Amino acid sequence: MDKSVIFAVAGSGKTSLVIDRLSLDQRALIVTYTENNYRHIRHRIIQKFGTIPPHITVMTYFSFLHGFCYRPLLQLELDTRGMNFRLPTNPRTPLSDMARFRDGSRRLYYNRLAKLLEMRKCIPAIRARIERFYDCVYVDEVQDFAGHDFNLLLDISKAKAGMTFVGDFYQHTYDTSRDGSVNKSLHDDITKYEKRFREAGIKVDKTTLGHSWRCSTTVCDFINAKLQITMGAQQERVSEIITIEEPGQAATLHADPNVVKLFLKEHDRYDCHSLNWGASKGMDHFGHVCVVLGADTWKRYQNGNLHEANPQTRNKLYVACSRANGDLYIVHDKLLKPFKKAR
Template sequence: MNKVLVACAGSGKTTHIVDEAMKVNGNVLITTFTDNNTDEILNKFIKKYGYKPANITILPWFSFQLEHLIRPFQLSFIDVRIKDIIMQNGKNFNRYKSDQKGYYLCGEAIYSDKIAFLAFKTLNTNELTYNRLKCIFDYIFIDEFQDFSGYDLEIVKHLANKGMNIEIVCDPRQHTFSTHYSLKNHKYSSEPLKYIEENCLSFFKIDENTLNGSYRCPQNTIRYASEIFPNFPQSNSNKLYEDGDGIIFVKTSDVASFLSKTPSIIQLRDSKKTLVNPKYPVSTFGKSKGITVENAIIYPTKPMLESIMKKDFSELKSKSDLYVALTRAKHKTAIIVPDKDYEKFNCIISHIDSYLI
């Protein structure tokens, strides 16, 4: 049966996908949401095996839909070869109907928020689309499934229902982007795993154990981060603890000193509006997803601080951002707090460090 593996931060999911792909006796497609992750998967093949086998194809999800679902048997009203993608940050509204070319295209470029709909429409209309895909690939690995939405989910369900061999890797705790914004399956827009649970359990088995150990984060860090999402099994660390590893709180007045004394550190913030020290590397919470650093310092939002103080994350809207920020570092993760509240926050350390016992 096809599998959905639920991964925690730093669990080695890229290594898992690469290793499993190498075992397949046949042609393999590995597809993932972002170009950065596509590059990371390719680099993992090179680093671990010295090459990428010719039977393995790696494509971003948009490119896969375009090359293998839309172009081969284009619907009759699409009378041009689609050559480019126009990236949309939100939903693109236009005056055309869904059976007209202008609904999807501007010239020879397709709107990114219409790719999945057109791909599903083509897949559902012409049996040759699936037959061709099945002739080309024996096995499909899908990474970053936590960012899938709308008709992407319908495509995955359709392929699995038709008999395609699929393995999905998903970390629902790290949902920081979406492939597009669609009214289709809107209630699953931030919970694609729930879509699988409610619509696809006859095609997929959910595995919450294989990738639930972190090779990046210390035990006290990954266990504390697990508290943000209590509905998932608590994760554990697979790395050796070193003295001083874990989460600490730093006064606002001590940030400059902490940065100067802590090697290989990155600053993490919600957006560019948050002022940081220009002398040190910086990233937003969302863009830091997937990276591993030695040490990190977090500029938390007010709601994040309130949730940490209350030890209750149920009302926090940016749960995934906080989870991502907490789980980037191999050693120290510092959270900046107001000087006047430092002692209150520092009392939480004993709770966090209790996970080391």
């Protein structure tokens, strides 16, 4: 059975690759992290087949974790009542105590459910369920799997079914969960990250989705140079990188409904066509994009050391810049302060 993780760049066609591999004669499970991507994948499947075929299942990760992995195996025995998506306040409770995994209302802590399945020796049964119902499993947004969830992913990859994990390491902006020091440094180093997959018997593919259909050569070169994140363009296409430094230019850009303005945070206070950097992940319908930098990132941009920003900021900035299908505008947020609404 083929087991592979495909490292992608932004706009390289991650969803298209998964959809293209689906067929009417193969039972497939697709697991993704965000609700946005869940809806997008369902839409693309319906575009291809006219409906969601009965042998193709799309699930968000926590629906898979609770509905497919936990409920058939432990629900009756443990008599729990759904999931608690708040962090537990009992870090010192021993693993042998169910209070570590379940709150006072009998809801399961979301960040420890994967560990509970391991502790109750459910992994072989989960693999067996995968083998019974599916020929192949696709996991999208794999870069966001963290904590115990990442360990579970590697454990179930040993099931006798095809396994394809797809993700962009540098688009890691959220975590499925965190629990203390478990996999705390997982995303600190891409080489060590790749090694975890290889050690689990999963082939690492860095070429299939290494070029972007969305971004121009100009934008790809900008990301390579400024963020030191390697990506290429599928087509030789030129656009512009435009640095805005005049208030009048900023005002014109703010008023332009055809250019989305992407902010690190609080985009809704600027009364324009806008989003936050992280929230724009997965969106593929923008033309020209304006990325708004705060004081620190603007200084780094001017000094040529933008790549040295903290990893989370750098990753979110990569997400924002790589939304551009056309030109990319860069502006200091101070030029847009006149449009910022008070709280």
